Amino acid sequence: MKIEDRKVASIHYTLKDDAGTVLDSSDGGDPLAYIHGMGNLIPGLESQLLGRSAGERLSVTVPPAEAYGEFDPDQVVEVSRSQFEGVAELAVGMQFTASGPDGHQMVTVTKVENDMVTIDGNHPLAGKTLHFEVTVMEVREATPDELSHGHVHGPGGHHH
Numbered sequence: 001m002k003i004e005d006r007k008v009a010s011i012h013y014t015l016k017d018d019a020g021t022v023l024d025s026s027d028g029g030d031p032l033a034y035i036h037g038m039g040n041l042i043p044g045l046e047s048q049l050l051g052r053s054a055g056e057r058l059s060v061t062v063p064p065a066e067a068y069g070e071f072d073p074d075q076v077v078e079v080s081r082s083q084f085e086g087v088a089e090l091a092v093g094m095q096f097t098a099s100g101p102d103g104h105q106m107v108t109v110t111k112v113e114n115d116m117v118t119i120d121g122n123h124p125l126a127g128k129t130l131h132f133e134v135t136v137m138e139v140r141e142a143t144p145d146e147l148s149h150g151h152v153h154g155p156g157g158h159h160h
């Protein structure tokens, strides 16, 4: 069976940046299971998986525009320390969910200086070219439940 829209594919993957540093990997765990054509994966990776079948290995390089977007300097803002009432120790790398005009957004603290805190609303992988090594483990039909939820159930998918 080949990967195509509405099929479930399970993949093992290793993700590296331009420097060859491993950013993420499914090694040692369940493969990642997703429904093709439902936006479960970044577009630049999903498009390369179309037509593949179990046992195929591929290397995929995905530019930022087809991954997590370009880095947007406007998403980096300074706010007052008082905005973090109740947080005892503010440190670089901490992540918070902020409410903004576009709904909830994950922000990362990138600098703490006196009473000012710099937060970055970009995705941590924004602006990065991503290098994936992928092995297709399994391709199967999606169940009606999975199609109506828009995600895979069971190992490598959602548990609920």
Ligand code: ZN
Pocket (backbone or CB within 6 Å): 149, 151, 152, 153, 158, 160
């Ligand atoms: Zn579900």
